[in-house]
Amino acid sequence: MSVGIIKFVHIVAVCIFVGSIPCHIILGIQAERAANLGEAALLLQTKFLLTTALTGSGLVASLISGLLLALKGRVFLKARWLAAKIALAALISLNGVLLLTPLAGEMAELAATAQDVGPRLAELRGKEGLAGAINLASILALLFLVVVKPSLGQKSQRHG
Numbered sequence: 220m221s222v223g224i225i226k227f228v229h230i231v232a233v234c235i236f237v238g239s240i241p242c243h244i245i246l247g248i249q250a251e252r253a254a255n256l257g258e259a260a261l262l263l264q265t266k267f268l269l270t271t272a273l274t275g276s277g278l279v280a281s282l283i284s285g286l287l288l289a290l291k292g293r294v295f296l297k298a299r300w301l302a303a304k305i306a307l308a309a310l311i312s313l314n315g316v317l318l319l320t321p322l323a324g325e326m327a328e329l330a331a332t333a334q335d336v337g338p339r340l341a342e343l344r345g346k347e348g349l350a351g352a353i354n355l356a357s358i359l360a361l362l363f364l365v366v367v368k369p370s371l372g373q374k375s376q377r378h379g
Contacts, residue, residue, distance in 0.1 A: 222291050229284035236277030237358060242269055243323075244351070250330070251344070260330035267327040270320055278315055282308060299371035300364045307361040311354055318350040 246266035253259035285308065289301060326343050 225287050232277050232280035239273035263327040263330045267323040270323045299373050300368045304364045307357050311357045314354050322347045
């Protein structure tokens with residue numbers, strides 16, 4: 220597979236992953252403002268579906284294509300910015316898979332029970348907000364690394 224095709228797939232995958240995040244945030248805010256539990260449940264279930272379908276698939280595709288690009292370019296760990304990018308991508312992935320996706324699923328299930336689950340839902344929203352903020356900061360740091368490609372203490376060597 221050519222580097223050009225892998226780059227194309229990588230850019231599309233990153234767009235899907237990062238582009239789905241504002242939808243996730245907006246649906247969460249709308250669920251908090253919902254007039255009733257049924258409306259909140261629908262919004263939270265939609266958020267969970269988008270999390271698993273778009274955010275998850277975009278993340279997996281961007282990780283795979285990014286690793287392929289690094290391997291094909293033979294710069295896998297030669298550039299420190301790339302090593303930092305890979306570490307951040309791993310952090311983002313772990314946070315998304317181990318924290319954010321299960322939290323979104325649990326929130327959708329709780330809301331679907333149509334019972335008074337306010338305190339538990341508020342607790343989950345707090346955890347999701349913290350994990351989401353960490354992921355957003357990590358994504359912004361990763362994008363900074365990709366665009367600026369700082370030397371991070373090694374001789375200036377720009378790739379890409």
